Amino acid sequence: MNNQFDSEKKIFxxxxxxxxxxxxxIEEDLNEEQRKxxxxxxxxxxxxxxxxxxxxxxxxxxxxxxxxLGYSPKNIMLLTFTNQAARHMINRTQALIRESIEEIWGGTxxxxxxxxxRVYGKIIGINEQYNILDRxxxxxxxxxxxxxxxxxxxxxxxxxxxxxxxxxxxxxxxxEVLKIKAPQIIxxxxxxxxxxxxxxxRKRELNVLDYDDLLFFxxxxxxxxxxxxxxxxxxxxxxxxxxxxDTNWLQGEIIRLTREENKNILVVGDDAQSIYSFRGATxxxxxxxxxxxxxxxxxxxxxxxxxxxEIINLANEIIKRNTRQYFKEIKxxxxxxxxxxxxxxxxxxxxxxxxxxxxxxxxxxxxxxxDIGVLFRSNYHSMAVxxxxxxxxxxxxxxxxxxxxxxxxxxxxxxxxKILFNxxxxxxxxxxxxxxxGIGRAYAKxxxxxxxxxxxxxxxxxxxxxxxxxxxxxxxxxxxxxIKVIPVQNFSEILRVFFNEYYKDYLERNYPxxxxxxxDVDQLILLSERYDDLEKxxxxxxxxxxxGEKLLEEEEEEKDFVVLSTIHQAKGLEWHAVFILRLVQxxxxxxxxxxxxxxxxxxxxxxxxxxxxxxxxxxxxxRKVKDMNVFxxxxxxxxxxxxxxxxxxxxxxxxx
DNA sequence: GGCGGGGCTTTTTTT
DNA sequence: AAGCCCCGCC
Ligand SMILES: Nc1ncnc2c1ncn2[C@@H]1O[C@H](COP(=O)(O)OP(=O)(O)OP(=O)(O)O)[C@@H](O)[C@H]1O
Numbered sequence: 154m155n156n157q158f159d160s161e162k163k164i165f166x167x168x169x170x171x172x173x174x175x176x177x178x179i180e181e182d183l184n185e186e187q188r189k190x191x192x193x194x195x196x197x198x199x200x201x202x203x204x205x206x207x208x209x210x211x212x213x214x215x216x217x218x219x220x221x222l223g224y225s226p227k228n229i230m231l232l233t234f235t236n237q238a239a240r241h242m243i244n245r246t247q248a249l250i251r252e253s254i255e256e257i258w259g260g261t262x263x264x265x266x267x268x269x270x271r272v273y274g275k276i277i278g279i280n281e282q283y284n285i286l287d288r289x290x291x292x293x294x295x296x297x298x299x300x301x302x303x304x305x306x307x308x309x310x311x312x313x314x315x316x317x318x319x320x321x322x323x324x325x326x327x328x329e330v331l332k333i334k335a336p337q338i339i340x341x342x343x344x345x346x347x348x349x350x351x352x353x354x355r356k357r358e359l360n361v362l363d364y365d366d367l368l369f370f371x372x373x374x375x376x377x378x379x380x381x382x383x384x385x386x387x388x389x390x391x392x393x394x395x396x397x398x399d400t401n402w403l404q405g406e407i408i409r410l411t412r413e414e415n416k417n418i419l420v421v422g423d424d425a426q427s428i429y430s431f432r433g434a435t436x437x438x439x440x441x442x443x444x445x446x447x448x449x450x451x452x453x454x455x456x457x458x459x460x461x462x463e464i465i466n467l468a469n470e471i472i473k474r475n476t477r478q479y480f481k482e483i484k485x486x487x488x489x490x491x492x493x494x495x496x497x498x499x500x501x502x503x504x505x506x507x508x509x510x511x512x513x514x515x516x517x518x519x520x521x522x523x524d525i526g527v528l529f530r531s532n533y534h535s536m537a538v539x540x541x542x543x544x545x546x547x548x549x550x551x552x553x554x555x556x557x558x559x560x561x562x563x564x565x566x567x568x569x570x571k572i573l574f575n576x577x578x579x580x581x582x583x584x585x586x587x588x589x590x591g592i593g594r595a596y597a598k599x600x601x602x603x604x605x606x607x608x609x610x611x612x613x614x615x616x617x618x619x620x621x622x623x624x625x626x627x628x629x630x631x632x633x634x635x636i637k638v639i640p641v642q643n644f645s646e647i648l649r650v651f652f653n654e655y656y657k658d659y660l661e662r663n664y665p666x667x668x669x670x671x672x673d674v675d676q677l678i679l680l681s682e683r684y685d686d687l688e689k690x691x692x693x694x695x696x697x698x699x700x701g702e703k704l705l706e707e708e709e710e711e712k713d714f715v716v717l718s719t720i721h722q723a724k725g726l727e728w729h730a731v732f733i734l735r736l737v738q739x740x741x742x743x744x745x746x747x748x749x750x751x752x753x754x755x756x757x758x759x760x761x762x763x764x765x766x767x768x769x770x771x772x773x774x775x776r777k778v779k780d781m782n783v784f785x786x787x788x789x790x791x792x793x794x795x796x797x798x799x800x801x802x803x804x805x806x807x808x809x
Numbered sequence: 810g811g812c813g814g815g816g817c818t819t820t821t822t823t824t
Numbered sequence: 825a826a827g828c829c830c831c832g833c834c
Contacts, residue, residue: 235823263824288824318824364824431822531821533825553822555825593812621812621834696824721822743821756822 197446200421204762205459226257266367322433375410397422401433461490495800505537526728553719591625731764
């Protein structure tokens with residue numbers, strides 16, 4: 154090489170075998186622009202691209218490449234907005250490389266926030282033994298605050314919860330929040346504010362955090378502790394965020410503060426797929442990214458590898474009708490396929506029968522169940538299809554709706570562990586006490602307060618009660634004496650004892666479907682055995698979307714089932730064949746969202762672009778209202794299209 | 810005062 | 825299916 158007299162010797166590096174292997178893969182699996190992102194996205198980088206253009210694939214390969222370069226996964230933060238997307242992305246990354254990426258800081262913002270606050274929270278006064286409130290818990294606490302401050306007020310806890318959440322996630326002032334989210338109650342702004350303040354105070358007293366707090370206190374931590382901000386900036390050598398169009402102000406701030414020094418930040422997104430504005434998501438985060446991070450490199454991916462030209466064509470026609478949308482070029486790579494089908498059915502029953510019949514046909518032709526997705530705007534839209542699938546014995550999984558942990562019987566069981574972990578948590582304590590006869594709202598509240606003050610369960614039994622309540626307490630004491638001798642670390646044993654000694658009977662007394670619920674509890678107990686840390690068990694249960702019975706299956710066991718999913722949870726996923734249910738005006742777009750039609754349209758756009766080759770869009774001629782069939786209007790999203798050109802139309806008739 | 814059962818209505822989207 | 829409200833009973 155250079156001769157020895159040269160003072161400046163050129164350094165020639167022989168790449169490691171790992172890196173070489175990886176480079177070869179990249180060469181094969183990615184197009185030029187994607188490859189550029191994977192190899193060159195040091196410093197602030199923004200990828201803007203349409204559906205199916207390989208955004209997620211690019212992020213996944215980027216992580217793989219960083220690991221191949223020798224970066225440890227524990228120095229990489231890989232964020233996304235929903236559980237579904239997080240799991241999908243982490244699985245895909247793991248499939249790509251041999252090194253375990255278990256240690257990666259990956260998952261949803263909330264998940265990572267929790268991990269950070271358990272360690273650093275005390276710096277800003279968060280006791281690390283906090284419990285996490287799910288939505289229902291937090292609404293219960295809000296209700297309590299409302300009741301205490303304004304017993305006569307007829308505001309609902311639901312609307313308040315929404316406003317509080319929007320406030321925290323957007324950082325807007327109350328005036329704006331109410332104007333945007335609830336102009337009809339703008340005159341009640343003071344009440345809203347007062348209840349909010351009380352709610353915030355009560356959460357600290359009970360040492361509980363709601364979902365928004367997991368982000369908010371993370372933000373506060375970064376803002377207020379320079380030292381921690383530095384530690385976290387240094388810890389994460391690379392940060393990658395998928396679905397950036399669905400992040401909100403608070404999340405944008407977290408990213409900004411975590412990238413104050415180290416500027417290795419790669420975000421990818423598509424403004425046309427922004428569908429979480431109700432959580433405060435804003436494409437402003439994408440738009441202002443280059444300003445927040447000067448020197449940002451912007452990459453565009455224009456090829457669509459997922460869908461046939463017919464499907465892309467339909468998608469383009471849909472999104473064109475949004476006026477406040479940036480045009481994005483999408484070039485289909487796949488060969489021409491068949492036209493999407495527009496299917497007219499009579500009602501939800503016929504819809505279900507149609508969908509299931511076609512699924513059976515597809516399966517006969519060799520399409521796997523897991524390559525079929527059934528998508529819908531609202532959970533209850535899928536009820537009829539679920540029944541029909543069950544009836545016909547076709548395996549399926551439902552995503553969206555009640556999560557495993559959110560079911561009443563699971564929360565009942567867990568409430569015991571939550572008060573053992575944090576006896577200040579009055580909300581969990583109330584839930585637990587109410588399981589016993591003679592103890593209702595009022596007594597449960599009293600008992601939970603005693604528990605919070607004394608942190609001593611036995612104090613409860615020294616209180617004075619009358620008749621039936623006394624009997625309830627006797628039962629409780631009986632159980633408690635059996636539970637208190639079990640060490641808390643042995644929490645699965647605690648669950649087992651509580652279930653066998655009491656809760657099983659309770660289920661049988663209270664629920665006709667107690668058999669199903671008992672099965673769930675069995676699953677819960679089995680799941681708990683996999684954890685040796687109670688904090689981790691409780692957090693993950695609350696923050697992950699365990700889907701029903703699937704929660705115990707071995708990871709990569711290839712399961713073959715049809716996926717039923719809300720469109721929101723289907724984001725980032727794809728199927729060979731996709732059904733979109735209920736394109737009926739009022740259902741989709743939902744009558745509750747008429748003030749945000751463009752977002753509903755984007756939702757339709759997201760749904761359509763999940764399909765690779767076959768797409769069935771279903772609309773109704775009539776529908777049932779209390780056993781009567783009334784005429785319905787097809788969705789405006791269909792009526793506004795030249796649908797005779799874009800679709801092949803089908804009409805369903807039943808054989809007699 | 811407080812518990813619990815019954816009958817009514819109503820279903821957006823997620824962490 | 826679950827929330828919500830109302831009413832009867834302890
Ligand atoms: N360079 C490529 N060559 C072949 N297939 C590709 C390439 N890039 C992406 N794909 C495939 O295209 C499909 C879509 O990719 P991916 O899910 O990463 O897209 P996306 O941009 O994240 O989509 P969306 O925004 O809709 O979630 C996947 O099946 C992926 O494997």
